[in-house]
Amino acid sequence: MPNLNLKSRLYPHYWQFIERYLNKRQSPADKVTLVQKLIFILPTRYGWWFLFLIGLLYLLGTNYQNNLILLVSYLLLSVFLLSIVLTYQNLSGLTVQCPSSAEGFATDKVHPVISFSSAKMHYMLQLNLMPHYDTVQLTDTSQSATLSLTVAKRGRYLLPRLKITSQYPLGLWRAWSYIALRQHYWVYPVPDSKTALHPAADEPAVPAGNNIGDTLTSYRSGESMRHIVWKRLPQNPTNPVVREHHQHNITEPEWVIVQPLSGDALEHALCRACQQLLTLENGGKHYGLKLPTVTVPQAQGALHLQRCLQELALC
Amino acid sequence: MLERKPLLLLWSGIQLSLLLLLNQAFALWVSAVFAVLMLYRLLTVFKARRAVSLGLVNILAGVIALAFFLQIKQSGVLHFMLQILLLAATARLLALQHLYEARQLVWVHYFLIASCFILHQDMFVAVIVLSVLFANLYSHYRLFSVATAKINWLQTGRAALIILPLWLGMFLLFPRLPPFWQIPNTKAATTGLSDSLDPGSIEQLVQDDSPAFRVEFTSALPAREQLYWRARLYEDFDGRSWQVNTSRQYQRGNQITASNELSVSANLTDYSIIAEASHQRGLFALATPVSSSDNVFIAPGGMLSSHKPVSQRVSYQVSSVLAPVVATSAEEQLNLRLAPGNPQTKAFATRLKQQYPDTDKLVQALASYYSQQPFFYSLTPPRLGSNSIDAFLFDSRTGFCSHYASATAVILRQAGIAARVVGGYQGGIWYPEQGYLAVRQREAHAWVEYLHQGAWHRFDPTAFVAPERILNNLDSMLPEQERALLNSGWRQFKLLQTLRQQFMHLDYYWSVWVLGFNDNEQRELWRSIRRHLHLLGYTLLLISVIAVAALALYLARARHDKTLPAAAKLLYQHLAPLLSTKQPQQPVSVFLQGCMAKYPQYSPLLSDIKSLYDKALYQNDASALAQLKVELKQHRRQLRRLHRAIKNA
Numbered sequence: 034m035p036n037l038n039l040k041s042r043l044y045p046h047y048w049q050f051i052e053r054y055l056n057k058r059q060s061p062a063d064k065v066t067l068v069q070k071l072i073f074i075l076p077t078r079y080g081w082w083f084l085f086l087i088g089l090l091y092l093l094g095t096n097y098q099n100n101l102i103l104l105v106s107y108l109l110l111s112v113f114l115l116s117i118v119l120t121y122q123n124l125s126g127l128t129v130q131c132p133s134s135a136e137g138f139a140t141d142k143v144h145p146v147i148s149f150s151s152a153k154m155h156y157m158l159q160l161n162l163m164p165h166y167d168t169v170q171l172t173d174t175s176q177s178a179t180l181s182l183t184v185a186k187r188g189r190y191l192l193p194r195l196k197i198t199s200q201y202p203l204g205l206w207r208a209w210s211y212i213a214l215r216q217h218y219w220v221y222p223v224p225d226s227k228t229a230l231h232p233a234a235d236e237p238a239v240p241a242g243n244n245i246g247d248t249l250t251s252y253r254s255g256e257s258m259r260h261i262v263w264k265r266l267p268q269n270p271t272n273p274v275v276r277e278h279h280q281h282n283i284t285e286p287e288w289v290i291v292q293p294l295s296g297d298a299l300e301h302a303l304c305r306a307c308q309q310l311l312t313l314e315n316g317g318k319h320y321g322l323k324l325p326t327v328t329v330p331q332a333q334g335a336l337h338l339q340r341c342l343q344e345l346a347l348c
Numbered sequence: 349m350l351e352r353k354p355l356l357l358l359w360s361g362i363q364l365s366l367l368l369l370l371n372q373a374f375a376l377w378v379s380a381v382f383a384v385l386m387l388y389r390l391l392t393v394f395k396a397r398r399a400v401s402l403g404l405v406n407i408l409a410g411v412i413a414l415a416f417f418l419q420i421k422q423s424g425v426l427h428f429m430l431q432i433l434l435l436a437a438t439a440r441l442l443a444l445q446h447l448y449e450a451r452q453l454v455w456v457h458y459f460l461i462a463s464c465f466i467l468h469q470d471m472f473v474a475v476i477v478l479s480v481l482f483a484n485l486y487s488h489y490r491l492f493s494v495a496t497a498k499i500n501w502l503q504t505g506r507a508a509l510i511i512l513p514l515w516l517g518m519f520l521l522f523p524r525l526p527p528f529w530q531i532p533n534t535k536a537a538t539t540g541l542s543d544s545l546d547p548g549s550i551e552q553l554v555q556d557d558s559p560a561f562r563v564e565f566t567s568a569l570p571a572r573e574q575l576y577w578r579a580r581l582y583e584d585f586d587g588r589s590w591q592v593n594t595s596r597q598y599q600r601g602n603q604i605t606a607s608n609e610l611s612v613s614a615n616l617t618d619y620s621i622i623a624e625a626s627h628q629r630g631l632f633a634l635a636t637p638v639s640s641s642d643n644v645f646i647a648p649g650g651m652l653s654s655h656k657p658v659s660q661r662v663s664y665q666v667s668s669v670l671a672p673v674v675a676t677s678a679e680e681q682l683n684l685r686l687a688p689g690n691p692q693t694k695a696f697a698t699r700l701k702q703q704y705p706d707t708d709k710l711v712q713a714l715a716s717y718y719s720q721q722p723f724f725y726s727l728t729p730p731r732l733g734s735n736s737i738d739a740f741l742f743d744s745r746t747g748f749c750s751h752y753a754s755a756t757a758v759i760l761r762q763a764g765i766a767a768r769v770v771g772g773y774q775g776g777i778w779y780p781e782q783g784y785l786a787v788r789q790r791e792a793h794a795w796v797e798y799l800h801q802g803a804w805h806r807f808d809p810t811a812f813v814a815p816e817r818i819l820n821n822l823d824s825m826l827p828e829q830e831r832a833l834l835n836s837g838w839r840q841f842k843l844l845q846t847l848r849q850q851f852m853h854l855d856y857y858w859s860v861w862v863l864g865f866n867d868n869e870q871r872e873l874w875r876s877i878r879r880h881l882h883l884l885g886y887t888l889l890l891i892s893v894i895a896v897a898a899l900a901l902y903l904a905r906a907r908h909d910k911t912l913p914a915a916a917k918l919l920y921q922h923l924a925p926l927l928s929t930k931q932p933q934q935p936v937s938v939f940l941q942g943c944m945a946k947y948p949q950y951s952p953l954l955s956d957i958k959s960l961y962d963k964a965l966y967q968n969d970a971s972a973l974a975q976l977k978v979e980l981k982q983h984r985r986q987l988r989r990l991h992r993a994i995k996n997a
Binding site for chain 2: 079082083086089090092093094095096097098099100101102103104105106107108109110111112114115118119156157172173200201202203204
């Protein structure tokens with residue numbers, strides 16, 4: 034990665050190091066209340082400028098032997114010091130939780146919802162999931178926050194650490210906390226829109242004709258060797274061709290079946306299965322899912338769909 | 349991004365008040381330029397027009413800054429710096445678009461507001477400057493909060509309670525350092541006595557009512573006749589006006605040590621003076637100063653001087669011996685020089701010298717001459733001709749202190765006695781309750797010192813012409829119409845005068861406690877803290893023990909309360925006297941049931957309470973809890989009556 038600068042190249046290592054430290058400090062929990070142990074606080078860039086201003090005023094006051102300028106300098110210094118406490122208080126006592134697991138399709142956005150509860154009001158919070166996802170600005174904690182993150186691969190993931198930042202009230206200090214919430218989010222395979230053009234369950238029968246239902250596609254790693262069209266191999270030895278069978282769609286219309294495959298072929302099959310599940314659910318059908326290891330009996334409804342999609346994500 | 353009208357208005361207001369406060373540092377056209385820029389910004393805010401484009405503002409600011417730079421000779425470096433800073437702030441506000449720009453603006457405002465204190469130190473203006481500072485702090489807060497945020501007064505009050513001791517503690521205890529380097533000073537017209545004394549200059553000065561300096565005596569207050577505050581030595585006479593000798597103007601440093609034996613033998617008068625900004629170096633002292641605080645020094649001739657022009661109020665301590673100043677040999681030659689002209693005076697002096705060869709006798713004779721001949725003391729003397737001393741002594745015989753001092757010094761010099769005119773202040777208003785002496789410009793005075801037996805003796809001809817001037821004050825001895833000249837305009841109103849005086853006292857304390865606080869006093873404070881350290885320690889210990897005990901008690905109660913459900917807590921809070929009659933093992937519901945049976949007239953109320961209580965407690969119903977609270981509050985009196993009935997039973 035030559036186009037990345039040093040900072041962004043080092044950042045993952047830095048974050049790994051920090052995370053190891055954080056894991057020791059706070060292990061994931063359902064509900065986290067921000068206490069002293071979890072809150073970090075340092076001056077912001079504006080805070081450093083403010084401190085510089087205080088130094089300048091002290092110099093000015095000393096050089097002119099002017100007590101009033103010194104008074105202003107000390108006043109600003111005490112404001113600066115007090116704002117440590119105020120900034121800290123704006124974050125402490127906030128209870129954060131993620132009540133439900135978020136879900137979404139791969140390469141699309143997943144939106145975990147974070148809700149808050151606290152005895153007092155907290156203002157001007159910034160939330161983002163580490164490392165560096167989009168920031169969400171929250172004016173106060175009466176409503177919940179919807180975050181977003183993008184994941185390329187299907188699966189079941191642990192919610193990454195949530196970073197909550199606050200500079201309220203004067204922007205001189207930044208208090209922040211990395212929170213690990215014990216919650217998952219699901220990333221389902223991307224529905225394959227190509228199969229949506231031929232919804233298999235709706236086709237009652239296969240019309241006559243040779244090779245209908247079978248298409249030739251290029252071989253993906255992990256596909257069964259039995260399907261390779263050996264006759265074609267000498268023509269193009271680097272690019273083997275397989276015959277794709279659509280028979281299972283025809284023979285078992287209410288079942289979505291994924292063959293025991295691996296690698297890209299499996300991913301492709303899962304994407305197709307995902308699309309089929311969505312189409313079946315939309316069509317109000319009873320359907321089931323047969324995976325090499327798991328079989329989900331035929332049923333219907335949003336919960337059933339979710340169950341099937343989760344099985345696909347885990348396959 | 350920053351379309352917040354109130355904030356823009358606030359910043360415009362801050363800048364306008366900064367312009368007013370710093371006005372003294374700006375030439376007229378500079379102020380006009382700023383006023384135009386700020387008013388234009390206000391207009392755009394009101395008309396909700398968009399901010400001016402950054403490029404245009406940059407060009408405009410560049411041109412104005414160049415103009416300022418060309419004027420730097422006239423304005424001085426400090427004023428130039430203030431102009432550039434204010435220009436930066438104004439230009440920034442004109443083109444304000446982003447949040448970070450607003451932050452820079454607030455930052456520059458802080459600096460400008462603090463710089464106002466270079467020009468102004470009196471209390472009234474200081475209060476204004478501080479309120480502008482708080483306005484800026486508020487805008488700073490608004491930058492980092494929601495547009496609709498309101499100030500939480502409770503929290504602000506709490507913050508103020510924490511800040512106040514922190515702030516004052518830092519001010520009192522944080523080490524104070526000497527100035528690190530020479531800094532540019534404000535250029536301003538000098539006030540008070542100048543380096544030359546015309547016959548008419550003091551008359552102008554006495555019409556000024558503003559304070560010159562204020563004195564607090566550590567030792568006893570000297571007699572009024574002793575209160576001659578020396579400020580200037582006029583030793584060059586050109587036949588008409590007196591000048592400070594050039595050798596005195598550039599004197600620096602070397603402290604007088606010759607008068608050490610004096611300080612041991614005689615009793616000292618110790619006092620501290622708070623002098624107003626005069627933009628001159630010369631300061632004030634009584635008779636012969638022997639020691640002073642570090643910020644001032646004693647120049648030869650017993651004159652007190654500051655290291656640099658006094659551009660802000662300065663506080664210093666002096667110990668003086670009320671004895672004539674010791675003369676040096678060079679001074680005698682300097683003060684025997686004669687100016688041409690005034691032949692009549694010359695003849696008069698020669699006659700006197702022949703009659704009284706002894707210096708003491710001669711001075712006495714001169715004094716009796718002034719008191720016996722018809723000399724008049726007046727604020728409005730007639731104009732004198734070219735031989736002004738002759739015209740004054742033998743013709744008009746009407747003059748002010750400077751006329752008398754000038755004539756006397758000339759006579760003495762003609763008679764072969766070294767003499768010089770001293771400018772300064774005489775007397776002052778003593779405020780016994782406040783314990784300080786206020787010396788105004790009005791107390792400006794001139795008198796004569798003559799050399800006799802190696803010391804400069806004071807001779808004040810005014811004391812013989814108009815003794816009331818010395819023993820009382822100027823107002824009391826002037827005729828009615830001349831007094832009107834002094835108290836013109838609003839000064840005639842009694843109430844305003846009293847108010848002004850009260851304010852002056854307040855300003856005095858402000859000067860002593862705030863402006864005059866220096867490293868000496870800080871060292872004193874540290875010393876007294878160290879002395880009372882054990883006392884302080886015990887007090888702190890006691891306070892902390894009480895605090896810890898209170899905290900423990902509070903925590904214990906809180907823990908106890910936490911185990912109780914909210915509904916039960918509420919009930920115990922409102923029905924404490926009633927429930928105290930309950931058996932400990934009896935549940936609340938059963939107890940209430942028993943009460944209902946015993947006192948049927950309360951049964952509807954009690955059954956209400958009981959059902960709400962049950963609902964709130966066992967069904968976790970929040971609305972029932974709220975209702976229970978209302979119910980208990982509404983029927984407070986009835987419940988009290990019930991309690992009384994139970995107790996009586």
